[in-house]
Amino acid sequence: MGEMEQLRKEAESLKDDITAARKAVQDLTLQDHVAGTAVVGRVQLKTRKTLRGHLAKIYAMHWGTDSKLCVSASQDGKLIVWDSYTTNKVHAIPLKSSWVMTCSYAPSGNMVACGGLDNMCSIYNLKGKDGNVKVMRELAAHTGYLSCCRFLNDNEIITSSGDCTCVLWDIETGSQKTVFAGHLGDCMSLGVAPDFNTFISGACDFTAKLWDIRDGQCRQTFGGHESDINAIGFFPNGNAVITGSDDASCKLYDLRSDQELITYQDSSIMCGVTSIAPSLSGRLILAGYDDFNCNIWDSLKAERVGVLSGHDNRVSCIGVTPDGMACCTGSWDSFLKIWN
Amino acid sequence: MDVYCSNNVLQARRAVEQLRLETELQRIKISAAAEQLVQYCQEHRRADPLLTGIAASSNPFKDKKTCVLL
Numbered sequence: 001m002g003e004m005e006q007l008r009k010e011a012e013s014l015k016d017d018i019t020a021a022r023k024a025v026q027d028l029t030l031q032d033h034v035a036g037t038a039v040v041g042r043v044q045l046k047t048r049k050t051l052r053g054h055l056a057k058i059y060a061m062h063w064g065t066d067s068k069l070c071v072s073a074s075q076d077g078k079l080i081v082w083d084s085y086t087t088n089k090v091h092a093i094p095l096k097s098s099w100v101m102t103c104s105y106a107p108s109g110n111m112v113a114c115g116g117l118d119n120m121c122s123i124y125n126l127k128g129k130d131g132n133v134k135v136m137r138e139l140a141a142h143t144g145y146l147s148c149c150r151f152l153n154d155n156e157i158i159t160s161s162g163d164c165t166c167v168l169w170d171i172e173t174g175s176q177k178t179v180f181a182g183h184l185g186d187c188m189s190l191g192v193a194p195d196f197n198t199f200i201s202g203a204c205d206f207t208a209k210l211w212d213i214r215d216g217q218c219r220q221t222f223g224g225h226e227s228d229i230n231a232i233g234f235f236p237n238g239n240a241v242i243t244g245s246d247d248a249s250c251k252l253y254d255l256r257s258d259q260e261l262i263t264y265q266d267s268s269i270m271c272g273v274t275s276i277a278p279s280l281s282g283r284l285i286l287a288g289y290d291d292f293n294c295n296i297w298d299s300l301k302a303e304r305v306g307v308l309s310g311h312d313n314r315v316s317c318i319g320v321t322p323d324g325m326a327c328c329t330g331s332w333d334s335f336l337k338i339w340n
Numbered sequence: 341m342d343v344y345c346s347n348n349v350l351q352a353r354r355a356v357e358q359l360r361l362e363t364e365l366q367r368i369k370i371s372a373a374a375e376q377l378v379q380y381c382q383e384h385r386r387a388d389p390l391l392t393g394i395a396a397s398s399n400p401f402k403d404k405k406t407c408v409l410l
Contacts, residue, residue, distance in 0.1 A: 003352075027369045068400070182354075219365070236384070239377070256367065257372075325400065
């Protein structure tokens, strides 16, 4: 028996052990636990603002920590920083490469980042001395497209890539501090835990992985989806993860019991989920879909309690403000809408 | 999809190591996990504007209409 065969057998055996360990803690289901809880009432959000200015598909948006400014990225080759209260454009940043797929706002508000088919993560300083926004750093090392990026602080950013890895970068030196390898398919999305100690990634191998930021280890792997995971986020308490997939469903995985607790799906929904975000309390999950809509789910009862319709093309990105006051959707129709 | 299958021996060894690590995780009962999720939602329910609704006067995204006395 060759080593490969031996390893394969051992892998199968370990997988069975994990399945058994997960089963062993299934004393109850989430559905049982919330059987006596009422579904939340119908959630009807209205479009309060429409942010107009992009000339092509919007691929990504991210709120600043002040819950007022947000950044969006479009394949018209621009990053726009918006004042969402007034709809004014605070910055319109022309990009070297128009094939942008992601953007991020630093928690400090001092920087934004973006990247895409150029395989790089470009960092822009918004608070330069002369008032002009310039490229501060170009983080290059990925051998595939940049699908997502999230700042930890002004000197560290995590990126996910079509090369199947995620990377923690030192922005000052432009070097890779840690490479998180393990996914067997393109990494499509990432989310940082509220305590900044871990992050999660969703990939085209249909799994989500939880990573320790400091030691680079993959701590947990979650399966169950039947297609690419396009969107991922943390439940607000940091103990659960929500995912959105091309298999038309969203799932909630609990980190401490190490398994899926609930699936959000409906037989009438047959298109992929592109984006996902929880409301402040976690009770609502907002998910953007390929069919131009955004569905609002009761996270505990797994029932659809609202719809956001208004876009004329795919909803590609969604974000809830840190203060929970509003949700922003970005679409291939080139508009961003603010809802509450 | 078998996420741990590979043709490369080194990759296969790493995959087995990773699986060993994941097997050792301490898991809590779902009843406890579910309780914590529900509790968190309950505790923060009132502070969730998308759930409770927002008064027009305190909604920063709603245009405030001013009355002009002619």
